[in-house]
Amino acid sequence: MTGLRRFLDRTAPVPVPERCELCATPVPGEHPHLVHVTERRLRCACGPCAFLFDNPGAGAGEYRRVPDRWLRDPSATGVDALDVPVGVVFLMRSSASGRMLACYPGPAGATESELPPTAWESGPGRGPLADELADDVEALLVRRDPPTSLLVPIDACYRLAGIARRTWHGFDGGTEARDAIEAFFADALARATVLPLERQP
Template sequence: MTGLRRFLVEDREPPPPVEHCDLCSTPIPPEHPHLVQLDERRMLCACGPCGFLFDNPGAGAGNYRRVPDRYLADPAFTLSTTDWDALQIPVGLAFFLHNSARGTVVACYPGPAGATESELGLAAWDSGIGASALATELRPDVEALLVRRDPPACLLVPIDACYRLVGLVRTHWRGFDGGAEAWRAIDGCFDELRARAQTLEREA
């Protein structure tokens, strides 16, 4: 039995790697804060104390911003086919964020190779999705509008939620249209985000 036990131990899957804070190297749990490093447009994992430190906008010479834990939905939001087509996004799924370094709105869409930044003009942003109540709430660099064409959906989410969706697409996408498994993963992600989202409160 001792010999058999040795083979059973060897056949076990190795434990998942432990993540560490990118600032102080402290081990961190799977759910942890994230920071955006503005100069390099890089996402950093942080422990609780480091994340708390960068709640102050002036910390780190203003080069780091903590990603907030805010999810908003607007039941009054509508997305027409004309509005979407005017954005010239080649797929039916995208997220939009204010890039403070460039002073503009950036459109990204997930695909099998990762997140692709749209190089197409966004002249229709101000009169379309950008005119929505959710768009006026966006915090630069750390939040995004996650928009789906069919079925129509628009959520204000932390930017790390968008990159989690990008990771799902990369993992499950098969063939030209993604395949059923990829779209089940996308549907599940949107269901989870909707469940976390609070309704946007409008001023009277």
């Protein structure tokens, strides 16, 4: 038995399942999220708990459920006008501060900065997706090359930031990061529906 125990000790630990942060019920890999609007923090939720926050004002308005909505602007309006130092950025509006924030996925995760109003108004802010954007829980995901403009759930953006952080090597990210980010965009474009014509300018 002593000889066998050394193999048991090297066995990989059983993964701990994710749990709803409200009721502690185990949740699958794909599960709803809630956003704490003042702390801007994501919390995992099971279906029934997330359902409780579908109505505005639930939970004293502190939490909002992240919707599962993916939209695409085929014209990618305003991508070139957005003066940012990187090729991928996601833009979100914080209801607590009233500001537009720009987050850049990279080796540190999501680097955040306030977006000047002129950069928003002359860039993606004049595109059709801007009118659809829900505060706190959705973001405009913009890529410069090839020009891409998507409205996506905010948890997807933080998943992209996690992908970049895990795979980034060197100054420009390297092949692994580029391939992983490209795969993320391929999946996002496959999920997204084109914004209906009647809602385009």
